[in-house]
Amino acid sequence: MIKIAFIILSLISIFSALMVISRKNPVASVLWLVFHFFGIAGLYVLLGAHFLAAVQIIVYAGAIMVLFLFVVMMLNLNLVNNEKRGKIIGKSIGAVVSGLVLVLFTYSIRTTKWNELFFNQVTDQEWGTAVKLGSLLFSNWLVPFQIVGILLFAAVIGVVALMKRKITRKVENGIVITQEEDVA
Amino acid sequence: MKLTPDLLHSTHDWNWLILIPLLPLFGVVLNTFIFRKAPEKFIGWFSSSTVLISFILSVLAFFQLKSLPIQNRSIDVTFLTWIQVGNLSIDWAVLLDPLSVVMMLIVTGVGGVIHIYSIGYMHGDPGFRKFFIFLNLFIFFMLWLVMGNSYPILFIGWEGVGLCSYLLIGFWYKDMAKASAGKKAFIVNRIGDWGFLLGMILLFVNFETLKFTELFSKVNTTYTPEITPTLTLITLLLFVGATGKSAQIPLYIWLPDAMAGPTPVSALIHAATMVTAGVYMVARSNLLFSLSPISMEVVATIGALTALFAATIGVRQWDIKKILAYSTVSQLGFMFLGVGVGAYETGIAHVMTHAFFKACLFLGSGAVIHSMEHAFHKAHVHYDPQDIRYMGGLRSKIPITYWTFLIATIAIAGIPGFSGFFSKDEILWKTFASGHIFLWVVATITAGITAFYMFRLVYLTFFGNFRGGVESEGHIQEVTPYMTFILILLAVLSVIGGYLAVPHALGGHFLIGEWLQPVLQDSRKLPSLAYYQEHHSLMLEFGLMGLSVIIAILGIYLASKYFNQKPQELTVLTQKPKGIMKILENKYWIDELYEFTIVQPIYKFSIFAWKVFDATGIDGFINSIGSLVVKIGEHLRKLQTGYLSNYALLMSIGILFTIAWLVFGK
Amino acid sequence: MSEITIHHYIALSAIIFSIGVAGVLTRKNAIILFMSIELMLNSSNLALIAFASFMSNPVGQIFALFVIAVAAAEVGVGLAIIVTVYRNRNSINIDDVHLMKG
Structure with missing residues (x-):
């Protein structure tokens, strides 16, 4: 079987x-x-x-x-x-x-x-x-377990930092213009 | 740990001794890091008080030591083990015995009063805090020098005071000449230190210990005539160190230049304490020196010759501090003459009296320079404030300085009743008694010359008419009470200090000699110092004493004949020097001789080493390696394609080979 | 084949690992590359758990668990990098990204 x-x-x-x-x-x-x-x-x-x-x-x-x-x-x-x-x-x-x-x-x-x-x-x-x-x-295995937690946390921060976009808004002639710019 | 009765009298109740050197260090640390913005007065008094408390503790140590039975007056206290390699063990430890306690009292006592004097002298200087930091650091190292219980600790202090001396000579480092004077002192001292270090290593190789007490008892018990050559070599090497630090022939040349530093530094480091370290070291190693008669002869001869040589140069100098510097070299020569003929206690006694009167002279000259500087500054004239040709007639204008300076001058000239007479005459007597008639003649003549050039200085500075211009004359004024108080104190000490060293012949007890007996007792039994046991007639001693007094008075008379004159008759000031005077004014051209025979060849060789050996040889070799790497890299970089697939492929092949090696490799 | 033993599992693990290597070496699409790496990680996990099981030792599982956690973190960051590359170069072909060449 x-x-x-x-x-x-x-x-x-x-x-x-x-x-x-x-x-x-x-x-x-x-x-x-x-x-x-x-x-x-x-x-x-x-x-x-x-x-x-x-x-x-x-x-x-x-x-x-x-x-x-x-x-x-x-x-x-x-x-x-x-x-x-x-x-x-x-x-x-x-x-x-x-x-x-x-x-x-x-x-x-x-x-x-x-x-x-x-x-x-x-x-x-x-x-x-x-x-x-x-x-x-x-x-x-508590300590390695905690360290893995820190690793995941670091990965989260890394992803956020990589994906972040700079958003600038400015008003021209009464129209709001939104510009997005990659940071990374 | 329980304090059992026998422990009470062991080293445990002596642990407070560490405070004596640590207090000045405490001052250094606080002044460096904490009191950065503190006012001048506070910094000055704080630094001075650390040294003064050390002085009080030293006095306490003195009385504690005095209360012990004579044979127990040697306290060895270990605080910390520093280096432990094989059978070499170096500890931060102090040896408190009659010799070290005398030096501690001199260092902290004279050091303390000079600290206070400096508060007035350095007033308004931008480097005020720095000055006191260096001064405290100097006291710290000097105390380790005299308190250390082994040669390495002594050497730490020895190097440390050398460093402080360098820092303080070049204190006004923006002046190139002063900065180079500092460098000169440091480099010349290095030559001496090299000898000292070699001597120390030889000591360890032969006796396997560097602790004073262990070493001397080992030498004393295992002495055989066979080791005399070794001991002679060791002591001569140690003496090379002493010639460097204590400015003896041939390494004396740095001391006159060291006068570039502030005057309190000249008084403390280059007259009263640091330069006497060599004498202390010889007295500390008295057993070693006493066992090698050749070294003793060398020490005595060098001492006497240096005394004469420097005194003659002093006859024809115009810078007030330079004259005092040559006088210091000369007096140090006297001290070495004393220890060289085996009269160690007399040498130390002269260290003490010299510390008093020379510190007084230097501080007095500092007061004169201070007044002159002030006056010239007010009158907008640009004369050298240290040149005695622009002085004269200061007697009535700065009376306290004048009187204290005069007292100290009488003391150094060897007039009976003042401190210099007792110690110097004892050295002369011991020289004669030990059979060194020639050296005695040299030293006696030197004593006369000393009286001559010192009174020449006094006459030119304080008598006659002022030669620094009419405008400046009105601006001369006495220095601050800080300074005058210290001058008076030191003048009093210059008089009474000698009564610790009144010879037996004059009905005295030679207190300092008796006090130092425990340190010297092993040497006393040796045949080379047998003359101590011999009986000499009192008449002879009195006769010689009278002779030296007559010679001193003769020197003073000649000085007054030539220099205590009406201004228009003082042609000597403007005349071009001729004959022997020209030689003396140029200091026998010794500096030029060294420049020509040692400095220039080294300089030329250095240029060769730099331009030929270093720039083309070593640099060429290094550069060719560099360009080779660049060339290889230029080809290898093509492997770095930037394509991920290539890297992955290469990595996989690498892993493949690794696995293959693991599988088939066995 | 009589009985399923350890070397069957190890062989399976080796086969999947090799498939992963082949994927990494032959494909140029970054996302598929990533999946191949996941394949390799999985095969090693399989080997770990097989050893753990046949030695009655749970520590191997713990290790596998950590591998999964690290793989998760790696996928998160890796995909973020891929997205960033795509934004800047409008491609996820790994041969289009070779700025680091010597």
């Missing part, structure tokens, strides 16, 4: 990942990426990481992907997507390099003696729950 689920989920993930990088239209890519995230979330469930599966769907498939979609829609990229074609050499070099990465990974996975490393599937059903994770996060 688990075997079948794994096979299906992994096929979904790989296929949708391939679709993500091959679509010409970014909107399609985004939608395929959402699909991919669902596949990964399913794999998390198989591994027993229920909380992370939920976070994956909420944060990635929910928040981040909406952000992507929003930006794509806002920039209206279908019309301006002028990705130059014909640079076949560059693309093939990229493909070769990534293929080599995969070959190396495969080689190392195959040569690693996994049995000797003594892995056994988890029996404790509790290890992936929010309770378990939360108690760890708020005790041993």
